[in-house]
Amino acid sequence: MALARNLRRDDAGSFGVEFAIALPVLIALMIGILNFGLVFNANGSMRNAMGExxxxxxxxxxxxxxxxxxxxxxxxxxxxxxxxxxxxxxxxTVNNTETGTMTMTIVIQPIIPFAPLPPIRLTQTKSIYLPT
Incomplete structure (x- = not known):
């Protein structure tokens, strides 16, 4: 009985166990944020380059x-x-108006270790009227 009572009161090592449970979740969250940022940056860069x-x-x-x-x-x-x-x-040329259409596709490899994920494909199309 005394041993059981002592084990219930002893919290030595509980931090290590909690950390071991939370660490994979935090790492996955950080990698997800990094991947989202890379895709967001590539999309913005693609839109800017097409505009230029x-x-x-x-x-x-x-x-x-x-x-x-x-x-x-x-x-x-x-x-x-x-x-x-x-x-x-x-x-x-449509209805005596010259137009220009640009299409770009970018393929980004996700940065997720130990998980073979398919590449992320971003496609954008823009059109403008060109002066004659």
């Missing part, structure tokens, strides 16, 4: 499609160059 490329197409009327794509790639900051899967720019 389309602005260039609008300002430089004689720019070729390859020039517009090159400016867009140069404006892409914070994303690995090999992450860009597709980047296209097409001009079209």
């Amino acid at each position: 490329g389309l602005r260039y197409a609008k300002v430089e009327r004689t720019a070729s499609d390859a020039d517009v794509i090159s400016v867009t790639r140069q404006s892409l900051v914070g994303v690995a160059p090999n992450a860009v899967q597709t980047l296209t720019f097409n001009r079209a």
Whole structure:
């Protein structure tokens, strides 16, 4: 009886047990926040680069499609160059109005150790009216 009473009162080592239970949850939360931040940054960078490329197409009327794509790639900051899967720019004339449409797809590998997750694919399409 005395041994059982002493064990109930003894809380030595309880911190270690609680820490061992909480640590994996905290690490998973931190990795999730990091991954969300990377995707959020890539999305913002992609939108900004596409805006710069389309602005260039609008300002430089004689720019070729390859020039517009090159400016867009140069404006892409914070994303690995090999992450860009597709980047296209097409001009079209609809109702006597010239338009430019750009589509970009970025593939991001999640940073989660010990879990083979599929890549995250971000796709964005923007269109503008081009002056004639």
